[in-house]
Amino acid sequence: MGIKPTRRFSPAAADPRTTLRSIHGSGLFADCPDLIGTPYAYAREEEVYGEGEEAGFVYRVVEGAVRSHKMLNDGRRQITGFHLAGDLFGFEQGETHWHTAEALSDTRVLIFPRRPIERAATRSAEVACQLWSMATASLRDAQDLALLLGRRSAQGRLAAFLIEVDRRFGGTGTFALPMTRRDIADYLGLTIETVSRTFSQLEEDGALRRTASRRITLHRGRLRPVAEA
Amino acid sequence: MGIKPTRRFSPAAADPRTTLRSIHGSGLFADCPDLIGTPYAYAREEEVYGEGEEAGFVYRVVEGAVRSHKMLNDGRRQITGFHLAGDLFGFEQGETHWHTAEALSDTRVLIFPRRPIERAATRSAEVACQLWSMATASLRDAQDLALLLGRRSAQGRLAAFLIEVDRRFGGTGTFALPMTRRDIADYLGLTIETVSRTFSQLEEDGALRRTASRRITLHRGRLRPVAEA
DNA sequence: CGAGTTATTGACACACATCAAGAGAGGTGG
DNA sequence: CCACCTCTCTTGATGTGTGTCAATAACTCG
Structure with missing residues (x-):
């Protein structure tokens, strides 16, 4: 239920923005100054969240890398994406995560609670448009993957x-x-x-x-x- | 460039809503009463729009069916989705369509200009959230397809x-x-x-x-x- | 250095692709 | 209404790319 992150950053972690390379949706958090993000760290192979868990948080990779995947019932696994430094992930619509996310290596992230973002979206058309934009970018990725796998x-x-x-x-x-x-x-x-x-x-x-x-x-x-x- | 639809409905076509089964985004158009939609018809195998064309319109299938696809440069084709009665399609973000859409059979659609919808989204958080919701639904579909193709x-x-x-x-x-x-x-x-x-x-x-x-x-x-x- | 994990390589099997032929289904004109 | 054509679908024979099984090599980390 609750969040499962384990290790906090050491204070020496410094300003993460200097290491960020934003892929999409970077503007979203700039517009919400109260959304600063809490630093967390995951060890290699550690689960960030599991499929079906409540989606209370959104994540941005600061350093390291994360994979998202789904399991089929025969035990086979389809990885649907890799999240590198600067990428946002875990932003679902609806109550639960549709994927499992795990750290590929020791990874530092920033965590944002989802609620205030969604509340902001219901008030601000600009924020909502950014969420739309992010979903569209993910859609493009998923369709590219389908193209790759199919043909x-x-x-x-x-x-x-x-x-x-x-x-x-x-x-x-x-x-x-x-x-x-x-x-x-x-x-x-x-x-x-x-x-x-x-x-x-x-x-x-x-x-x-x-x-x-x-x-x-x-x-x-x-x-x-x-x-x- | 311009729109390419050909045949108008006969007046006998009656109220399309009675035949609609909405998949997602149905609320969007209910909320914009000025978006009534212009009826058009496409013949079997006729192109609705082509990849790279300017995305000036959004479509809702009233009767019939439409496919969206992308071509690879070796001539192979990946169909990314089928649109049945009630489905909305062709709603891109950005200026151009990423896919080609063609009617599977003789098909009737309602056409909506994109501009007023996008303008409404920049003003109304509710409309923008619905666009987000639609993109999310499409994302789910694309990921399901990737799962299907991969494993x-x-x-x-x-x-x-x-x-x-x-x-x-x-x-x-x-x-x-x-x-x-x-x-x-x-x-x-x-x-x-x-x-x-x-x-x-x-x-x-x-x-x-x-x-x-x-x-x-x-x-x-x-x-x-x-x-x- | 040793133990466990990850990556490479080989031999073989099999699912799907390719090539080819023919059977249905639907449409058109005599 | 039937002959004919075309397009779609089915089925068979064969080829091939990728999967499976197995052994070994190369890392990684105590």
């Missing part, structure tokens, strides 16, 4: 995924994946073996290089045609 | 699809599919041959009966377990 090969899925992650990390072409092969597999609708083999293929084709197992450098000129196909 | 067998996909269509037609268990096998295939991420074979399998298993090629009766007790797996 693309393993290579196409992984290539598109890596390009997207690169973009969200700033588009440098080099980054460390915050998620495991299993997470990637459960996002792309593949198995870990296929993900692993596809990484190897892409590397053979010169579309990327793996330094450590999680750290990669994209050759975007070669990767993009694979993602489009 | 389910052909049987599971078709069974879940048929149960959903039945529900939207009123849950009687008997109905005529408004879409072709190709449409179903492009929605479920399968080929028409697999869809056809899967229909045959489900019929052999006693999970449904086909009378005419498009008309079916579900045996929901047997179909549901297939859909869940």
Whole structure:
């Protein structure tokens, strides 16, 4: 029922805004100065909230990463999104969360109670429009995922995924994946073996290089045609 | 650019509200009495709007059915949704449509200009909240589709699809599919041959009966377990 | 250094795609 | 009303991409 966050920030955590890269909805909290957000931290693999729990809070990632997923009754898992630094997540409409959210690594977040936001939305058309805007952005993401899952090969899925992650990390072409092969597999609708083999293929084709197992450098000129196909 | 609808209703078309079964957002138009909606009709396979076109209007299906889809550059198509009587579609945020919409059969719709609705949203928190609510409902649909595409067998996909269509037609268990096998295939991420074979399998298993090629009766007790797996 | 987790690679199986042929259903014109 | 055409659907034979099962290698963290 209540909130389950565990560890508070150390005071040394400093102003989180300097590390934020806002994806969408950033204006919302600027407009509500009383919504400052309470810092919390989650350990690797720790649950932020579970499917069906009461949705009392909204979260913004400060550092680290979070995954949202749903389980099917045969035990298989579909990850519906990854939330990186700056991303807002957990903002449902209705009383309960439709997903489970878990920290991929040790993660710091800001927590906002949902009620005052919703109350603000019923009073302020501007706030309500921002909620609309956020939902629309999520809708776009979900439809892109459906496109990926419905009509693309393993290579196409992984290539598109890596390009997207690169973009969200700033588009440098080099980054460390915050998620495991299993997470990637459960996002792309593949198995870990296929993900692993596809990484190897892409590397053979010169579309990327793996330094450590999680750290990669994209050759975007070669990767993009694979993602489009 | 401009609107492309072709045929007006005959005056005999009568009050459309008697035939409507509203899925979501019905309240929106009730609250804006000046938004009465202009009746239009589209022929089978006619385009309502195309991807990238300016999104000047919102549509509500009165009779018939519409599909929304996106094309991939290799010519494959992902249908992202079917819109049945009572459904609202084409309400984008931003200037352009992200999808192409086409009539499945001869279809009557009501058309609403988008501008006054958006203007109302900037003034009225209630209207804006309804837009939020509509976007959220669409988000749920898109995520359900992603779940379907990512983690389910052909049987599971078709069974879940048929149960959903039945529900939207009123849950009687008997109905005529408004879409072709190709449409179903492009929605479920399968080929028409697999869809056809899967229909045959489900019929052999006693999970449904086909009378005419498009008309079916579900045996929901047997179909549901297939859909869940 | 050892133990557990995560990633890679190989051999094989299977579900779905592809290619191909034919059967129905619906429409049109004689 | 029937012959004919076209479009949709079904069914069969075969191919292939991804899943499954299994073994090993590479990390990670006490």
